[in-house]
Structure formats: structure tokens, C-alpha cells
Amino acid sequence: xxxxxxxxxxxxxxxxxxxxxxxxxxxxxxxxxxxxxxxxxxxxxxxxxxxxxxxxxxxxxxxxxxxxxxxxxxxxxxxxxxxxxxxxxxxxxxxxxxxxxxxxxxxxxxxxxxxxxxxxxxxxxxxxxxxxxxxxxxxxxxxxxxxxxxxxxxxxxxxxxxxxxxxxxxxxxxxxxxxxxxxxxxxxxxxxxxxxxxxxxxxxxxxxxxxxxxxxxxxxxxxxxxxxxxxxxxxxxxxxxxxxxxxxxxxxxxxxxxxxxxxxxxxxxxxxxxxxxxxxxxxxxxxxxxxxxxxxxxxxxxxxxxxxxxxxxxxxxxxxxxxxxxxxxxxxxxxxx
Numbered sequence: 094x095x096x097x098x099x100x101x102x103x104x105x106x107x108x109x110x111x112x113x114x115x116x117x118x119x120x121x122x123x124x125x126x127x128x129x130x131x132x133x134x135x136x137x138x139x140x141x142x143x144x145x146x147x148x149x150x151x152x153x154x155x156x157x158x159x160x161x162x163x164x165x166x167x168x169x170x171x172x173x174x175x176x177x178x179x180x181x182x183x184x185x186x187x188x189x190x191x192x193x194x195x196x197x198x199x200x201x202x203x204x205x206x207x208x209x210x211x212x213x214x215x216x217x218x219x220x221x222x223x224x225x226x227x228x229x230x231x232x233x234x235x236x237x238x239x240x241x242x243x244x245x246x247x248x249x250x251x252x253x254x255x256x257x258x259x260x261x262x263x264x265x266x267x268x269x270x271x272x273x274x275x276x277x278x279x280x281x282x283x284x285x286x287x288x289x290x291x292x293x294x295x296x297x298x299x300x301x302x303x304x305x306x307x308x309x310x311x312x313x314x315x316x317x318x319x320x321x322x323x324x325x326x327x328x329x330x331x332x333x334x335x336x337x338x339x340x341x342x343x344x345x346x347x348x349x350x351x352x353x354x355x356x357x358x359x360x361x362x363x364x365x366x367x368x369x370x371x372x373x374x375x376x377x378x379x380x381x382x383x384x385x386x387x388x389x390x391x392x393x394x395x396x397x398x399x400x401x402x403x404x405x406x407x408x409x410x411x412x413x414x415x416x417x418x419x420x421x422x423x424x425x426x427x428x429x430x
Contacts, residue, residue, distance in 0.1 A: 099181075099182060099350065100181050100182065102350045103181065103350040103351045103352055104351075104352055106349055106350050106351050106357070106358060107351045107352040107355075107356050107357035107358060108357065109357075110351075110357035110358050110360065110361035111356070111357040111360070111361075113361060114357070114360050114361050114364050114378060114381075115378075117374070118374055118375060118378060119375055122375040123375045123378055123379055126327065126375055126376050126379035126380075127379045127382065127383060130326050130327065130379075130383060131326050134322055134323055134325070134326035135323070135387060137319070137322040138319045138320075138322050138323040138384075138387065139319075139387065139391060140319075141315050141316075141318050141319030141322065142315075142316065142319040142388065142391065143391070143395075144315050145311075145312050145313075145315035145316045145319065146167060146170055146171060146174075146395075147163070147167050148308055148311045148312045148315060149166075149167075149170050149211075149308075149312055150163050150164075150165075150166035150167035150168075150169070150170050151163045151166070151308055152211065152305055152308035152309065152312065153166050153170070153193075153207065153208075153211060154166050155301055155304045155305050155308060156207040156210060156211065156297050156301070156305055157193065157199055157203065157204070157207055158296060158301070160197055160198045160199050161193060161197050161199065165402075166193070168395075168398070168399035168402050168403065169189050169192045169193060169399065169403070170189065171392060171395035171396050171398070171399045172185070172188060172189065172192065172396050172399040172400055172403065172405075172410075173185035173186060173188055173189035174392045174396065175392050175393055175395070175396020175397070175399070175400075176188050176396065176407070176410070176411065177353065177354075178353055178354040178389055178392055178393070178396075179353050179354070179393075180353055180411060181352070181353055184411055184414060184415075186208065187414040187415060187417070188410050188411065188414040189208065190204040190205050190208055190414070190417070191204075191410075191413055191414040191417040192403060192405075192410075192414075194417070195403075200293075201417065202289040202290055202292075202293050203293040203296070205290070205293075206290050206291075206293035206294050207293065207297065210254075210294065210297060210305075213247065213250070213251050213254070214251075214305060214306065214309050215309065215312075215313075215344070216247050217247055217248060217251065217309075218309040218310065218312075218313050219313070219341045219344045219345060220243060220247065220341075222313060222317065222337050222340070222341045223338070223341045225334075225337065226334040226335075226337045226338050226341075227338075229332075229334045229335075229338075230334075230338055230369055230370065231369065231370070231371065254294060255294065255298070257291055258291040258292075258294040258295040259295065261287075261288060261291040261292065261295065264287075264291075265284060265287065265288055268283070268284055268287060269284065272284070313340070316340055317333070317336050317337045317340040318333075318336070320336045320339055320340045320343075320384070321333050321335075321336030321337075323380070323383070323384055323387075324336050324339065324380060327372075327376050327379060327380040327383075328367075328372055328376060328380075331370070331372075335367075335370050338366055338369070338370065339363060339366040339367060339370075341366075342362050342363075342365065342366035343359065343362045343363055343366065345362070346358050346359065346361065346362025346363075346365075347359050347362060354385075354389055356385075359381065359385045360378060360381040360382060360385060362381075363377060363378075363380060363381035363384070363385075364377045364378050364381055367380065367381075
């Protein structure tokens, strides 16, 4: 799919989401809800949300064989979110892969493959969170059936990924037969890409994989707990299980294509989750707007600080990240890009 179409689809999703969530909303009540919030609840939310990002850096450090320190990966993670919030096509993901290879022993394929593995582990963890709280959610029958099917599929994909990594030499032999009559240049490119990718995945096994899973639990507990601390400022009687449900649906909702910062989809996901929990639309939308605004501002501040630490500018980093990923795909990565 072309870049133009990806952007148009993202814009379309966001416009539809914004249109839906504002249908029938009492604007005066919405503003009253936002202005009436106790601003002290922002403090624990910001602290816990920041700690969850630090934990993300520590998880990636484990997957990268401790080749980078956790502090640097924390700033790289913030830069990634900052760029994704202001630039299209989630360019932040490419930027963090590029930054992880600068002034380090991390190679491009290792950075790419572990970034992909992180996302898969996140998906599994989010579904496990839903399993843990779905029985507490009203009218959860259809939702439970849907997520049961999805989580089985994702777990199966991860198992297949590690199986191929373990038997990668044999799979290369199969692929050599498949590409036997292909252009030699194409054959060498595909097989080289395949082998480098699964060699990087193979490193993440045993103790290292267990540690990564533990960090997943820490990340998402902190994220859910931060959501809970802000949510009770709007819905004082809300339980922690409700915050877990909201956090999980937010994570799944903003994974869809959208404009930068997931404008529209973020709010729609939060409103939909809170509607299931019986929260009024104006209250739910007020919470969604406030949490999104705080996260956006915090990411911008931390992202700008991170850029200073890395000695990068916004424009130059965006260009270098794109060039770097193209070089990795071609098997010609250059650390000095």
C-alpha cells in the first residue's frame, strides 16, 4: 500500500471516530466535567505513566542483550512516541530502531526484530489483561468469545515465530528450493533477510524471554494503575478492574491506522470501554480528552529532552530513520548513516 493511501486511511478512521464520539454530546456538561477535575490526580498518573515507559526501556534492554543501558533506551522510547505523535505513518518506530544502533553494538536486524517481538508480547499481555477482568465487565459474552479467538491466534503466531527461529537453517533450505528458479539477486536478498531476522529472534529465548515477559507484566500493571489513578478523578467509585479494561481497549484501539497521536481513535476507544462499564458519555469523553492531552504533552517534553541527549534534530532524525530501515532491508546497513 502506498504512503498516500496509508495516510488517507488513517485520516478517514480519525474523522469517523471524532464524528461518532461527539454525536449527542452535551458540550456544556463535557466542559463542566473537564473543569471540575481535581488536578492533584495528575501527579500519580504522570509518575506511574513515566515509570511504565522506563520499564519499556528495560524490557528492550533485555531483548537487546544488554548492549544499551536502560536510561538511554528510556529516552529513545520517549523520542519514538513523540515522533509518532506529531508525524504520520508511526515514524517514531523507525526512529527508535535507528537510534538503538547508533554508537552501540546493536545491528539493524536485531533492533527491528526485537521491536517486532515487543509488539507481539504487548498484544499477548493486553489480551491476558482482558481475560483477567472480562468476567467483571457487564454483557461480556460476545467480547469474551472474540478475544478468546484473537489471543489463541496471536499466541500461535508467536510459537510459530520461535519454532522457525529454532529451525531456521532447515527453513532456509526449504526456501532455497522454493526460490530455485528465481533471480539470483532476489533469492540472495530474501534468504539473507529471512536468516538475519530469525537469527535475531533466536537470541531471545530461555531466561531472556522470561525476563522480557516479567517486564511486560510490570509495564502494563503500571499503565493500568496510572489509568486508574486518573479515572477515579472522574468516576470515584470505579474499580481497578475497570481501569484494566479501559487500558486494554485503549491499547488495541490506537493500534489502528489514524492521524498522528491517534486523535479520534484514542477518544473513541476510551469512550467505548467506559460505555461498557456504564459511564455516561460526557464523563467518558472528558476523561478521554484529559488523559490524551496529558500523555501528549508529557511525550512532547520527554521526547524533546531525549532528542537533546541523542544530539539529534527532529527533521534529520526522521530522514535518517527512513534511510536506515531501507539499508537494513537491503542488507547494507551503515552505522555511520
